[in-house]
Amino acid sequence: MHLMVCGGTGCRASASDTIEQKLKNKLEEKNLENDIQVVTTGCFGFCEKGPIIKVLPDNTFYTQVSPDDVDEIIEEHIIKGRQLTRLLYKDPQKDETIADAKDMGFYKKQLRIALRNCGFINPENIEEYIARDGYEALGKVLTEMQPMDVIDAVKTSGIRGRGGGGFPTGLKWEFAYNNQSDQKYVVCNADEGDPGAFMDRSILEGDPHSVIEAMSICGYSMGSDTGIVYIRAEYPLAINRLKTAINQAREFGLLGEDIMGSGFNFDIQLRYGAGAFVCGEETALIHSMEGSRGEPTIKPPYPAASGYLDKPTNVNNVETFANIPVIINKGADWFAKIGNKNSTGTKVFALAGKINNVGLIEVPMGTTLREVIFEIGGGIKDNKKFKAVQTGGPSGGCLTEEHLDTPIDFDNLLAAGSMMGSGGMIVMDEEDCMVSVAKFFLDFTVEESCGKCAPCRVGNKRLYELLTKITDGKGTREDLDILRNQSNVIKDTALCGLGQSSPSPVLSTLNNFYEEYLAHVEEERCPAGQCKNLMKYIIDEENCVGCTACARVCPVGAITGEKKKVHEIDPNLCIKCGACMDKCKFNAIFIK
Amino acid sequence: MTSVKVKLKQNDIDKIKEICAAHNYEPGELINVLHQTQEYFGYLPAEIQEVISWELNVSAAKVYGVVTFYSYFTMTPKGRYPVSVCTGTACYVRGAENVLEEIKKQLDLQVGETSDDGKYSLSCLRCVGACGLAPVVLVGDKTYGRVAPDDVKGIIDEYKDKD
Ligand SMILES: Cc1cc2nc3c(=O)[nH]c(=O)nc-3n(C[C@H](O)[C@H](O)[C@H](O)COP(=O)(O)O)c2cc1C
Ligand code: SF4
Ligand code: FES
Numbered sequence: 001m002h003l004m005v006c007g008g009t010g011c012r013a014s015a016s017d018t019i020e021q022k023l024k025n026k027l028e029e030k031n032l033e034n035d036i037q038v039v040t041t042g043c044f045g046f047c048e049k050g051p052i053i054k055v056l057p058d059n060t061f062y063t064q065v066s067p068d069d070v071d072e073i074i075e076e077h078i079i080k081g082r083q084l085t086r087l088l089y090k091d092p093q094k095d096e097t098i099a100d101a102k103d104m105g106f107y108k109k110q111l112r113i114a115l116r117n118c119g120f121i122n123p124e125n126i127e128e129y130i131a132r133d134g135y136e137a138l139g140k141v142l143t144e145m146q147p148m149d150v151i152d153a154v155k156t157s158g159i160r161g162r163g164g165g166g167f168p169t170g171l172k173w174e175f176a177y178n179n180q181s182d183q184k185y186v187v188c189n190a191d192e193g194d195p196g197a198f199m200d201r202s203i204l205e206g207d208p209h210s211v212i213e214a215m216s217i218c219g220y221s222m223g224s225d226t227g228i229v230y231i232r233a234e235y236p237l238a239i240n241r242l243k244t245a246i247n248q249a250r251e252f253g254l255l256g257e258d259i260m261g262s263g264f265n266f267d268i269q270l271r272y273g274a275g276a277f278v279c280g281e282e283t284a285l286i287h288s289m290e291g292s293r294g295e296p297t298i299k300p301p302y303p304a305a306s307g308y309l310d311k312p313t314n315v316n317n318v319e320t321f322a323n324i325p326v327i328i329n330k331g332a333d334w335f336a337k338i339g340n341k342n343s344t345g346t347k348v349f350a351l352a353g354k355i356n357n358v359g360l361i362e363v364p365m366g367t368t369l370r371e372v373i374f375e376i377g378g379g380i381k382d383n384k385k386f387k388a389v390q391t392g393g394p395s396g397g398c399l400t401e402e403h404l405d406t407p408i409d410f411d412n413l414l415a416a417g418s419m420m421g422s423g424g425m426i427v428m429d430e431e432d433c434m435v436s437v438a439k440f441f442l443d444f445t446v447e448e449s450c451g452k453c454a455p456c457r458v459g460n461k462r463l464y465e466l467l468t469k470i471t472d473g474k475g476t477r478e479d480l481d482i483l484r485n486q487s488n489v490i491k492d493t494a495l496c497g498l499g500q501s502s503p504s505p506v507l508s509t510l511n512n513f514y515e516e517y518l519a520h521v522e523e524e525r526c527p528a529g530q531c532k533n534l535m536k537y538i539i540d541e542e543n544c545v546g547c548t549a550c551a552r553v554c555p556v557g558a559i560t561g562e563k564k565k566v567h568e569i570d571p572n573l574c575i576k577c578g579a580c581m582d583k584c585k586f587n588a589i590f591i592k
Numbered sequence: 593m594t595s596v597k598v599k600l601k602q603n604d605i606d607k608i609k610e611i612c613a614a615h616n617y618e619p620g621e622l623i624n625v626l627h628q629t630q631e632y633f634g635y636l637p638a639e640i641q642e643v644i645s646w647e648l649n650v651s652a653a654k655v656y657g658v659v660t661f662y663s664y665f666t667m668t669p670k671g672r673y674p675v676s677v678c679t680g681t682a683c684y685v686r687g688a689e690n691v692l693e694e695i696k697k698q699l700d701l702q703v704g705e706t707s708d709d710g711k712y713s714l715s716c717l718r719c720v721g722a723c724g725l726a727p728v729v730l731v732g733d734k735t736y737g738r739v740a741p742d743d744v745k746g747i748i749d750e751y752k753d754k755d
Contacts, residue, residue, distance in 0.1 A: 008721075009720065009721035009722055010721065010722040010723070010724045010725060012735075013720075013722045013725055013728070013735035013737055014725065014735075014737060047722070047723065047724030047725075048724045050724060193718075194681075194719075195679070195680040195681055195718035195719050196680040196681025196682045196683075196684075196718075196719050196723065197719060198719060198721035198723065201721050202721070233627060233664055234664070234717070234720075235721075271623075271624070272623065272624065272627055273662075273664075274623060274626075274627070274662030274663070274664035274665055275662050275663035275664035275665075276661060276662050276663065288623065290620050291618075291619060291620040291621060291622035291623050291624075291658070292622075292654075292658065293657055293658055293661040294661065294662075309620075350682075350723060352681070352682035352723035352724070352726065353681070353682055353685045353686070354685060354686070358682070358723055358724040358726070359724060390681065393681070424681065426681045426682055426685060428685055432685055437685075440681070440684055441681075444718070450661075
């Protein structure tokens with residue numbers, strides 16, 4: 001019997017490590033430690049209901065476990081064989097409990113390829129990876145395939161880069177193969193800059209060997225003996241698991257010299273990012289790896305021709321790599337049948353925001369937004385109304401109700417005015433102001449612009465100022481036109497992908513929520529009720545008894561009125577601190 | 593970026609030299625050297641940058657350029673209880689801004705500042721990967737999830753009597 005305890009960042013943050021320790025102690029106390037193994041796994045995906053424990057072989061899926069539940073799990077489930085109903089997942093729609101994950105709405109429509117091992121194995125034990133066909137693909141490649149066969153397989157699979165760009169991976173590998181050089185490099189981009197996404201981190205935390213294996217396969221195909229993982233220093237758990245995995249692979253002779261007696265040498269080093277979003281862009285990433293400021297340079301030359309230390313370099317995203325061993329094992333044709341014609345396979349998303357089931361999901365390309373949000377995601381939190389879904393992070397856009405039946409793939413999302421991006425998917429409800437959301441992303445871009453080119457450095461700052469003006473209720477209709485024009489100029493003239501895509505949140509909200517912008521500039525009203533400076537504190541004449549409490553507490557003297565008579569707030573003086581509303585015992589102050 | 597004036601002791605200088613030596617004085621290793629040095633000293637004031645610049649034989653301007661480019665590097669020391677608020681998108685839509693405002697009020701600090709007694713510092717982070725718990729606040733390594741503005745006082749009170 002196995003007790004699989006989630007050791008992903010989300011569950012760790014809710015004390016899953018304490019739970020694990022208590023489980024071990026309790027098992028020892030009962031002399032069961034040899035019969036029942038406690039395994040730390042990577043993320044199960046259902047972060048909303050964490051911490052999660054799965055019992056094997058009966059597949060019982062316990063949710064929201066606390067350290068206090070440990071004794072009962074051991075006494076009841078392990079010793080007496082009785083499931084603990086109170087810790088099972090309750091389907092909110094049907095009002096019934098579900099014990100096996102595969103029956104839950106959250107998992108039903110998912111297909112896990114990149115995440116195949118997350119939640120199933122202990123990422124710190126290479127033997128568990130090997131037991132699930134790990135390193136079989138590498139073996140096959142080294143013994144049965146020529147480099148060009150590998151590249152052909154990747155091309156036939158149709159896989160496109162999961163880092164955001166969607167460039168066909170096989171083609172990229174072929175470029176790197178064709179560029180002759182004494183030294184080439186395989187780089188894994190684990191910079192994951194989208195602020196609200198954690199796909200790559202979860203793969204590295206839950207299944208680091210899949211990335212190591214794929215990088216070796218890539219190295220073999222393009223003729224490189226050195227791999228480098230560029231990973232964010234802010235990901236300590238992922239870094240540690242990756243280091244452990246690399247060391248174990250070396251011990252097993254799966255990294256190093258003469259791998260599996262094939263004569264092929266390959267090893268992997270780590271480089272740490274230091275908190276700069278633009279370093280996710282491949283040319284900037286390469287400059288950062290060389291020890292410089294991570295500023296992008298114009299392409300061409302592409303990294304495949306001249307990258308790290310001016311040598312041919314192939315850069316791929318973590319999730320792209322995680323798919324490769326499966327393509328080799330199950331065949332390119334098998335993979336190409338999943339998804340759409342031009343977007344094959346699956347995509348991992350970090351589903352978050354105002355949604356019931358926050359978590360990490362993987363779905364076949366072509367699944368609709370509606371299926372993801374309402375079936376897998378379980379709908380909007382607190383029965384509020386769906387308003388928008390944001391994909392593509394700071395480079396993407398907000399889609400609306402009318403896009404819900406759009407199949408998710410590279411081309412359809414782009415056509416709808418957003419983009420696939422690396423996999424952030426944030427759901428918003430009626431209380432989210434779209435102008436503020438655009439401002440939130442612009443705030444991010446302004447902070448992260450490297451400053452090298454003027455359209456991005458200066459232009460985004462101007463966009464941010466205009467959006468601030470609008471959310472302060474000082475905008476005009478003309479500002480909306482400037483906003484649009486300027487966005488287009490930045491898009492057309494910025495040097496790198498960061499600047500070229502930074503206006504997307506503004507343009508997509510202008511296109512899809514123009515009415516909301518108009519309400520801000522023409523009526524000085526925020527329909528979502530989020531913009532503080534557009535809120536008005538008003539005294540209800542019916543309820544006000546004239547106790548003067550509010551007038552005394554107002555820090556700027558905005559409230560006037562005689563004792564025992566209805567008071568009044570001067571909106572020009574009011575700073576919207578809310579002190580009066582807190583103080584009023586008669587519910588006489590409200591916000592409009 | 594403001595910096596504090598520090599006088600390095602001989603063993604501090606030796607430590608920096610040791611880190612540079614471990615990286616073969618390779619200018620390309622600058623970022624890794626900075627990571628290790630910051631891990632040891634907690635921050636990277638100008639004086640430390642100068643030593644690194646000598647050792648790796650790169651200009652002080654380049655070292656400063658790199659330190660200020662990356663948000664992970666800091667030239668001011670962090671507090672003993674660094675408070676970080678996640679302002680990633682998921683936390684933002686679940687109300688991180690209001691939580692941040694409340695923390696600023698309670699600690700009387702702006703983002704990027706450290707309190708005079710060196711106890712608290714305040715910073716923002718972008719997604720710590722616990723979006724299911726949004727909004728998220730970290731104090732040191734401890735994570736607080738689903739934080740509402742009303743919870744802030746209770747969190748800070750946990751550290752009140754510690755020094
Ligand atoms: C501003 C910017 C940020 C990026 N951030 C990332 C990132 O965090 N992770 C990533 O894999 N790719 C990122 N990319 C895309 C990379 O430049 C590159 O296309 C990708 O790593 C290639 O791998 P793939 O083909 O496997 O997707 C970013 C691009 C831009 C313009
Ligand atoms: S677009 Fe922005 S991030 Fe890219 S090079 Fe120009 S200033 Fe730097
Ligand atoms: S956005 Fe805050 S944890 Fe992900």
